[in-house]
Amino acid sequence: MEHPPSKSPKMGRSRLLRVSLILGSVFTILLIIIYWDDVGATYFYLHTTISGPHTTRPPPAANPDHKPKTEPDKDKDKDKEPSFLSDIDAFVNQFLLSTMDPTDQARGQNLAGGGDAQNQSNESKSDEKFVPRREWKIHLTPIAPELKQRQEERKATVRSVCGANSSLEFPGKNRTFDDIPNKELDHLIVDDRHGIIYCYVPKVACTNWKRIMIVLSESLLVDGAPYQDPLDVSREQAHSSDAHFSFNKFWKRYGKFSRHLMKIKLKKYTKFLFVRDPFVRLISAYRSKFEELNEGFYKSFAVVMLKRYGNVTNPPTSVVDAFAAGIRPTFTNFLQYILDPNTEKSAPYNEHWRQVHRMCHPCQINYDFVGKLETLDEDVEHLLRILRVDNVVQFPTSHHNQTKNNWEDQWFASIPAEMRRELYKVYEADFKMFGYAKPEKLLHE
Incomplete structure (x- = not known):
């Protein structure tokens, strides 16, 4: 009786090897999918160069008389930009110039270095050509050491106030990030394309920063292409919630993975906010919302203030009628309401x-940059360099901090001292956390 031929050991090993390869491939694919959903997309955005259509405005020419404020940092052992990044920037600049036609090449060099006045004058007379934003020169000069030191001091102040050794207690200080409700995360705007998180604070240049975030994230289109110039974004568009992807929207997109993804982005991305003297910010808020025609704020807040504290039983139904009758809440009424x-x-x-700490949660989020309106110009330049987008976008010029002039005499002279002290307690955490001196004279007059 014949027996069936036995399987060759070699064939068995071959089949086992194929099965192992198939299982290994499936496992690898699953790992790739998980990594991409979790971390890979973040890494991709952080290391992808974004280019787009030409800006609707020509880039500003550099000031030929401008000189660096400080000498390059000679201390090689301290906080210094990696030299290889500067080498890469220099190579990119040289490559861009070499690929431009002679006319654009001369113009690019002129814009980067200032050029002579005659060339700049001739260029301004023609709108036929302008250097695309991607061809602007990248700044290679080191960031001034005093600006770096300023940031370290500001961040250290925040940490000290939030720390366990601080005697100052305020609501929300000791909770964790997971304890913060989604609805309180609506001020954290995310730009995945460049790896940026911005916590906006109203009345602290937030309109222009929101415009910047729209341009960087390419979240709005005009004629089918993303906005390229912040000044082309209207105020209404800048403040539209549909134009920004904020943390409180994560739940709808990512569901139960939203908090985990938030934490990844908070760890990987560069986080910043801008602040302002708390009392000056209050004055600015009152001026823009109650001294100007604003129907929404009139109906929602001014009417309440007039009835409760202004002895106006039946306020006009519209802000136009109220202003025509000389009826509006006073600054004292505004503070009484608060x-x-x-x-x-x-x-x-x-x-x-x-309060800023209730919108941006600095005790739960370790911000990489704390800017101030009082030093806006320097801080903007410093931050755009840190974000490495100073060759991509320019912060719009504005008349900032106008409220500061004589604010103490003009606005608080008629406010009772006791009310001033109560107001300071409400905003004390913001004063101390962001390094604003306690207004002793104002509180003890």
């Missing part, structure tokens, strides 16, 4: 006078 315990029983403070 200090009234009943105010927040119905809803939290409006974002224009809500």
